[in-house]
Amino acid sequence: MISMTLADIAATVSGELVPAAGDGPDTVVAGTVDTDSRAMTGGDIFVAKPGAVTDGHNFVDTAAAAGARLAIVEHTVEAPVSQIVVTDAVAALADLAREVVARVRARGELKIVGITGSNGKTTTKNMLARILEGEGATVAPRNSFNNEVGAPVTMLRVDEDTRYLVSEFGADRIGSIARLAGLVTPDLGIVLMVGLAHAGGFGGVEATQRAKTELVEAVRPGGVAVLNADDPRVAAMAAVAADRGVAVRWFGRSTAAEIRADDVEVTAAGTTCTVVVGDERLPLRLQVLGEHHVMNALAAITAARELGVAPAVAIARLETLEIAERWRMQPLGSERVRIINDAYNASPDSMAAALRTLAQIAEPGQRKVAVLGAMSELGESAGEEHDRVGLLAVRLRYERIVVVGAEARRLFLAAVGEGSWDGEAVFFASADEAFDYLRGELRDGDRVLVKSSNSAGLRHLGDRLGESFS
Template identity: 75%
Template sequence: MIALTLAEIAAAVGGELRVAGEDTTETVVDGIVDTDSRTMTPGSVFVAKPGAETDGHRFVGAAVAAGAAVAIVEHTVDVPVSQVVVPDAVVALGALAREVVARVRAEGRLRIVGITGSNGKTTTKNFLARILEDEGETVAPVKSFNNEVGAPVTMLRVTKSTRFLVSEFGAAAPGSIAHLAGLVEPDLAVVLMVGMAHAGGFGGIEATAKAKSELVSAARVPGTAVLNIDDPRVAAMKDLALSRGLDVIGFGQSDAADVRAVDIEVSASGTSCVIEVGGERLPLRLRVLGAHHITNALAAIASALVLGIAPADAVARLETVEIAERWRMQPLGSDRVRIINDAYNASPDSMAAALRTLAQITGPDERTVAVLGAMSELGESAGEEHDRIGLLAVRLNIQRIVVVGPEARRLYLAAVGEGSWDSEAVHLPDQDAAYEYLRTELRDGDRVLVKSSNSVGLRHLGDRLGELFS
């Protein structure tokens, strides 16, 4: 965080400052800001966030022992450290992020990119950060820090030398993106796609589209909306963007795209295509598996173009990226038995894309094995969407379908009903049972996809299988 006095921190969050020890209102703090006491270093700001399972106020002492210089709290604690008392610690965290980013932006160098979409946010964020880091200091979220805590914590990492802030915005509920994006008013609003992910919490896909459009509404004017022209619900946001005075740049495979991909090919070693932009044709070979990641690459290239980076430079930097992120189409195992661990998250769209990738990268003498768990947060659509994935797996001729957990049973039943018989599809109660089954079932030449929502935890099964067959 940039240097601020205790008085400035208190003013930014609207809190009551209570100094301790040798501190004064003018004591300067410039360390990291976090809700995790384990990350504290000398001069840090600890935000005591109450939680469902524990309360951050219990860890103020540990934070101070690790070096925290001040704690933002909802009530004073009996620990010798200066404290800023606020009604809501999470709201205060966001307010502090707003103040810090505004001060850095006032210096005139900082450009801010906001990214949202039902799928692809983290991969696009990583792609764009890789392109931008060669231009100057770039701050981007660790993992998927895209909620009311993770997004402000990332924003607070900016310094006066930061040139680019890449923020990833998830939507826990209607208004979430409007709030988070409103903290920084991005110069670029990047919308990737509108899918069924989290649709259960929004009341349907149209409500999800409205939530994603909040990013376009929150963008800074003058600014740019970077939109997936292949997704009709995203493309429809062009009217909103133009009505606000934003420029619009479209990406996709459509002829209408300003940054377009053609000649897409998927193999076990990566994904290739030709990028068409501004009259240029640029070959791109990603090491990342899956045709769906071409969309994420297009979004990153289009965003970089708006920020003044030549497409050829953007393409060259993307080709150095080895994996999108841990547990996202992550190759594990060996050439003998290849494990693709894509179990950080799952929606109907990402599940379908991963299954298609598995089918595309498996040779004629190799066997496809899909280890699938439940997709969460689908609401009333959950049964139908699990049915659809079961049918798709069979129609893609996935040769072994291993369904894990009771929540995914409908996926298994749909696969069996579609014709996956004679042990081609099995249903197992949990990860341990699946591991024991796969330990003896997998053989040389197998290509294995592990896919589920994060809450199911199959990513750990993927790691175990990767280690077993390494």
């Protein structure tokens, strides 16, 4: 974070300063801001966020012992650290992020990119950050820091030297993206797709579209919206952009896109395609597995071009990216038994894409094994969408379909109903049971996909399998 006095921070978050011994209103702090006391080092700022499971106020003393110089709290705590008392710690975190980014931006160098979409946000964020790091100091979220806490924490890593801020915006309700993007009014907004991810929380895909449109509405007038030309719901956002004086740039697979991909091929070594930009045809060789990541790459290349990075330069930097993120199409195990751990998140679209990817990269004689858990937050669509995944796995001729967890049982029943019987489809209530089965079932040459929503916890099963077969 940039340097600010305790008095300045207190005024920014509308809080009351309670200085520790030796500190005063003019004391300057400039450390990292976080809600995790374990992340504190000398000079940092700890935000004591109340939570459903635990209360950050219980860890103020721990943060102080680790070196925190300031705690933002909702009530004072007996701890040897200066404190600013606020009404709402999460709101204070947002207020501080807004002010810090505004001060850095006022110096004229900072460019801000916002990314949203039902799938692909984290991968696109990592791709764009890899491109922009070659141009100047770049701040991007760790993992999937895209909610009301993670997004401001990322913004607060901006300092005087930062040239690019790449923010990822998730949403659990209408208004979430508007609130988060409104903290920084991006110069450029990327909308990847509108799908059924989290549709249960929104009340349907139309409401999801409305939520994602909030990013286009938050882009500053004169800025740019980078939109998926292949998704009609995203393409419809061009009208909103025009009303706001925001230019539109298109990416996709169709000829309607300004930057598009031809000749896509997926292998066990990665994904290749030809990126078409006007009359240029540029080869791209991604180490990241999966045809669906081509769209994320196109979005990143398109955004980078608007920020002054030539597509050929962007492509060269993308080719150095080894994985999208931990637990996202992450190769584990060995050539003997290859595990693809993609169990950080799941939606109907991403589940289908992952299943198709493994089917594409498996060679003749290699068994395809799908280890599948529940997709969360699908609301009334949950049953039908789990049915579709079970049917797809059978139609892609997976030799083993291993379904884990009661919430995914309907997927198992759909696979059996489609003809995956006689041990081809099996069900286990727990990941431990599935691990014991797989450890004895997998054999040389098998190619294994582990895929579920984060809440199903199969990412840890994927890690165990990877270690077991390394």
